[in-house]
Amino acid sequence: MHNALPPFKRTILKFNREVGQSVVSIRQDLASVESGACEPPSTPAEARMALNQFMQSHPFWQNSLFQACRSGSLSQSDFQLIFAQYSLYSQNFTRYLAGLMANMEFDALRVKLIDNLWEESGGTNPDERHTEIFHQFLREGLNVDTSQIQYLDSTVLFVKEYLDFCLRSSASLSSAFLSLGTEAIVPRMYGIFVEGLLKAGIPETHLYFFKLHMEVDDAHAETLEEIMMAYSDKPYWFIQCQQSIDFALSLRMRFFEQLYLYIS
Numbered sequence: 540m541h542n543a544l545p546p547f548k549r550t551i552l553k554f555n556r557e558v559g560q561s562v563v564s565i566r567q568d569l570a571s572v573e574s575g576a577c578e579p580p581s582t583p584a585e586a587r588m589a590l591n592q593f594m595q596s597h598p599f600w601q602n603s604l605f606q607a608c609r610s611g612s613l614s615q616s617d618f619q620l621i622f623a624q625y626s627l628y629s630q631n632f633t634r635y636l637a638g639l640m641a642n643m644e645f646d647a648l649r650v651k652l653i654d655n656l657w658e659e660s661g662g663t664n665p666d667e668r669h670t671e672i673f674h675q676f677l678r679e680g681l682n683v684d685t686s687q688i689q690y691l692d693s694t695v696l697f698v699k700e701y702l703d704f705c706l707r708s709s710a711s712l713s714s715a716f717l718s719l720g721t722e723a724i725v726p727r728m729y730g731i732f733v734e735g736l737l738k739a740g741i742p743e744t745h746l747y748f749f750k751l752h753m754e755v756d757d758a759h760a761e762t763l764e765e766i767m768m769a770y771s772d773k774p775y776w777f778i779q780c781q782q783s784i785d786f787a788l789s790l791r792m793r794f795f796e797q798l799y800l801y802i803s
Contacts, residue, residue, distance in 0.1 A: 579777035583768060586777050593781055594719045599788040600727075604795040608735025615739050617802045619681045624694045624798060626677060626685070630670045631698055635721075638705030639713040639766075648710070648769055651762050672748045680736075680745030693797040700790050708783070711770035715780035718763030720787025725760070726753045 580586040604621070607613050613621075636656050643649045677683040705713045729749040736746060770776055 583771040586771060586780075587764070587768060590715070590719055590777075590780055590784060591723070594723060594784055594788070597785070597788045599724075599792040602792045602795045603799040605728075605731050607799060608731050608738075611735070611738035613735050613739055613802075615681060615741065618736060618739055618741070619683050620802055621798050622673075622677060622681060623683050623685075623688045624691060626670075626673060626688065627690050627694050627698050628701065628794075629673045631702060632669070634702055635705045635717060638702060639710060639717055641706070642708070642713060643710040643766070645769075648766050651766060654762070669748070669752075672751065676745055676748045680741055691797070691801065693794065697790060697794040697797075701787075704783075704786065711767065711773055711776060712779055712783045714763055714767040714770070715783040716787045718760055718767050719780075720784040722760035722763055724788070729753050 580589050607617075633656055636652055640649050640652050640656075643652075674685050677685050704716055708716065729752055733746055733749050733753075736749075737743065767780060
């Protein structure tokens with residue numbers, strides 16, 4: 540009897556191995572700093588610039604899903620699957636921020652996150668919460684029945700890994716993970732998605748969610764970067780931030796590759 544796993548299950552196992560390898564890489568790089576084999580930037584300003592450059596040049600930006608968006612090779616049905624799956628990540632976003640907040644020992648830093656959480660939650664109008672705006676895009680822009688979405692194993696795993704990191708990591712690591720590894724990428728990432736959606740024939744009037752985040756997430760990223768920088772005097776801070784950013788981008792890259800594999 541043939542006992543080989545189907546391709547999709549094999550890919551999920553590969554995903555698990557690669558995530559584990561990323562954790563090992565974090566530990567190895569930290570060990571290299573401890574031994575003096577790697578020297579971080581000498582000032583906080585230089586470190587911040589280096590971390591931004593690291594994010595901007597990460598292999599994440601060359602993932603297959605982005606390339607397909609740029610080439611215009613994705614259809615409306617492709618985007619139905621992509622963004623139906625992405626909705627699980629989106630609707631859990633305030634939990635990632637709450638995980639960071641729970642691990643922040645200084646009240647002055649926690650206060651900085653309140654505006655982000657307030658805005659994501661819609662302020663005094665629950666209908667304006669970002670999750671609902673995204674669901675409106677799914678329903679009206681892509682004709683997705685949001686009550687019938689079934690999430691892939693790889694989607695559930697991605698969200699679990701994301702939330703676990705925010706809940707279990709120190710505030711210095713999770714602030715790097717959520718700032719340069721998450722919020723700071725949004726304007727560029729959503730610009731690529733908008734390009735793909737327009738090329739697939741989705742009317743621009745349905746893309747309010749993306750336009751909104753392309754405008755407001757710079758401020759959200761700035762707040763999270765300020766929190767990250769508040770820990771810059773901690774030992775091994777730079778390499779830990781760099782690897783946290785890498786972990787966030789690598790998780791998302793593998794998730795996007797899984798989605799592209801599924802629609803191919």
